[in-house]
Amino acid sequence: MTTTATPVNGRVIALAHHAGRALLEGVLARHGATFHQSVTLRAVVVAGESITCDELVGDVTGSLKTEESVVRGAIEELTAAKLLEEDPSEASRTRLTDAGRELYESTAAETAEISARLYAGIPAEDLAIAGRVLALVTDRANAELART
Numbered sequence: 402m403t404t405t406a407t408p409v410n411g412r413v414i415a416l417a418h419h420a421g422r423a424l425l426e427g428v429l430a431r432h433g434a435t436f437h438q439s440v441t442l443r444a445v446v447v448a449g450e451s452i453t454c455d456e457l458v459g460d461v462t463g464s465l466k467t468e469e470s471v472v473r474g475a476i477e478e479l480t481a482a483k484l485l486e487e488d489p490s491e492a493s494r495t496r497l498t499d500a501g502r503e504l505y506e507s508t509a510a511e512t513a514e515i516s517a518r519l520y521a522g523i524p525a526e527d528l529a530i531a532g533r534v535l536a537l538v539t540d541r542a543n544a545e546l547a548r549t
Contacts, residue, residue, distance in 0.1 A: 428511045437475040442505045451488045451496040
C-alpha cells in the first residue's frame with residue numbers, strides 16, 4: 402500500500418475516527434453493547450473499578466462531549482443489565498460486576514486485535530508524533546470549548 406503525505410486537518414481526523422468507531426461498534430453490536438456503554442465501562446476500569454456516579458458522569462461527558470442525560474442513561478442501562486452495580490464496600494460508588502468485567506475484557510481484546518492490524522507497519526516514531534499532535538489538538542479544542 403502506498404501512502405502520500407496528507408496534511409492533518411479536521412476532516413482527516415474525523416475520517417479516521419469514524420472508520421475506527423465503525424469497527425468498534427461492529428464488535429460491540431455482537432456483544433449487545435453500545436458505544437456509550439463501552440466508554441462508560443472503560444471509565445470504571447480506568448478508575449480502578451470503583452467510582453462515584455458523579456465522577457463517572459463527569460469523565461464520560463468530558464470524553465464524549467455529550468449531554469449528562471445521555472451518560473446517565475448509559476449508566477442506567479448498564480446497571481439494569483447487571484454490568485454495573487453499587488459498590489458494596491461504599492454505597493456512593495459504582496463498580497463493574499463480573500459480567501461487566503467480562504464484557505469489557507472481551508470487547509477490549511477484540512478491538513486490540515483490530516487496532517494491531519490498523520497500526521501494523523507504522524513506525525513507532527510516526528505513531529508518537531501523531532499521538533503528540535492529536536493530544537495537542539484535543540487540548541486546544543477543549544480550551545476552545547471551555548471558552549464557550
